[in-house]
Amino acid sequence: MSDLIRFITTRKLGFGANRATKRRVFFNLTLIALVVAILILAQIFVVSMSQGIADKWAYLGDGHLQLYLGLDNPLPTDPRIVDIQRVGEVNGLLYSPQDNKMVRIKGVEKSYFTGVRKEQVTFTATADIPTTLPTIQVSKTLAQELGIEVGQRLALMLVSDDAIRPQLCFVDTIYDSGYRELDETLVFCDISFLERLFGSSIGQHHEIITTAKQMRSLRADLTSQGYVLSSWEEQNPALSANLATSREAVLGVMIAVAILCGYFISELSSQMVEDDKARIATLRLMGIRPLVITRSFFLTVMSITVISLGLGTALGILFARSLPPILAKVASRSFVALSFYLLDFPIRIPTFDILIIVSVLLAASAISVHLSLRRVSSIEPLSCVRFD
Structure with missing residues (x-):
C-alpha cells in the first residue's frame, strides 16, 4: 500500500x-x-x-440409537456409548374424568432417569402415598390437558400387537421436559409392569445414548459387528x-x-x-x-x-x-x-x-x-x- x-x-x-x-x-x-x-x-x-x-427426542423419546438384540448378541461395549437402557413400548388410551387421550406407554427400568437423561427432565411433583397399583409418570402438559393431579387413579387401556389390557394406574410423578410435542403423548411406567401384562408381545429394544457427532460412526461400527440398529431420525423422519x-x-x-x-x-x-x-x-x-x-x-x-x-x-x-x-x-x-x-x-x-x-x-x-x-x-x- x-x-x-x-x-x-x-x-x-x-x-x-x-x-x-x-x-x-x-x-x-x-x-x-x-x-x-x-x-x-x-x-x-x-x-x-x-x-x-x-436432544429431547434422543434422550427421552427414542435414544440416539435403538438396538435390537438377537439371541446370540451380548450387549455391546464401546467407549462412545454414554448409556444403554432396556425399554418396552405399547400404545394406550388414558382416561380421566375430564377427557381421554391416546398416548405412548414407555416401560423403563429404575435407572432410566439418571445421568444425562436426568438433565433433560424436571420432576415437578411426586406422590408420597403408598399404593399397590402400577405407577405411571405423566407430563405436566398431559396433566393439564386431562385435569390430572399427582396421586390420582386413572384408567388405562393398553394395546400391544396381539392383546388389549385394561388397567387401573396410580399417577406417581409429573414430569416436564420443556417440549410440548414430546410431553403431550409420552407416559412412563416400569417395564416389569408391561412384561407382567403382555409377556414377550411388547416391543422391546435397547436405547443407546451417545453424542450427535459420534452417532453415525458408532452405528456403522456396531452394524459391522452384526448388531441391528436404527436411529431416532429414522424413527421420526418427519421431525428430523x-x-x-x-x-x-x-x-x-x-x-x-x-x-x-x-x-x-x-x-x-x-x-x-x-x-x-x-x-x-x-x-x-x-x-x-x-x-x-x-x-x-x-x-x-x-x-x-x-x-x-x-x-x-x-x-x-x-x-x-x-x-x-x-x-x-x-x-x-x-x-x-x-x-x-x-x-x-x-x-x-x-x-x-x-x-x-x-x-x-x-x-x-x-x-x-x-x-x-x-x-x-x-x-x-x-x-x-x-x-x-
Missing part, C-alpha cells in the same frame, strides 16, 4: 479528522455491527433450539426433516439479509463519494489517478465493514450466551403463544453457519462497494470550482 493510499484511508477512518467525520464513521460502524449481531444471534438461536429438540429444513431455511434468510446488508454498505461508499466530491476533484486536479482514490475509498469502507463484522459477531455470540436465563424466565411465565416452542436448551455456536453468513456479507459488500465506486472516475478535476 502506497503512503498516499494509507494517508487518505486513515483520514477517512477518522484518524486525525474532525469530530463530524469521526461521528459518521462511528455511526456507520455501530449500525453495521448491530445488523451483524442480530443475524448471528438469530442463527445461533435457531440452531440451538433445533439441536435442543433433537423439519428440523433440518428449518435450519436451512433460516440460514437462507440470513444469507439474503446479509446480501441486503452488503447493498447498504455500498450506499455508505456512495454517500462518502458524494460528500467528498470537492476533495476528490481536488485530488484529481493534483494529478492523483482515479485508481488510487478508488482504492483508498474501498479500503476505508471495507475496513469499517471488517471491524463491524468482528464486533457484530462477538456481540451476537455474547447476546446468545446470555439467553438461557432470559428464556428460563419466559418459560416460567407459561405464555400460551410460546407453549409449543422449546425454551430450555443449551446454546450451541454453529461455527460453519456463522462463517457462511460473514463470508457472504463480506463478499456482497466488496462487490457492491467496488461497483458503487466506479463513479469516482466520472468526477472531473475542475468540478471543484463549483464548491468554492
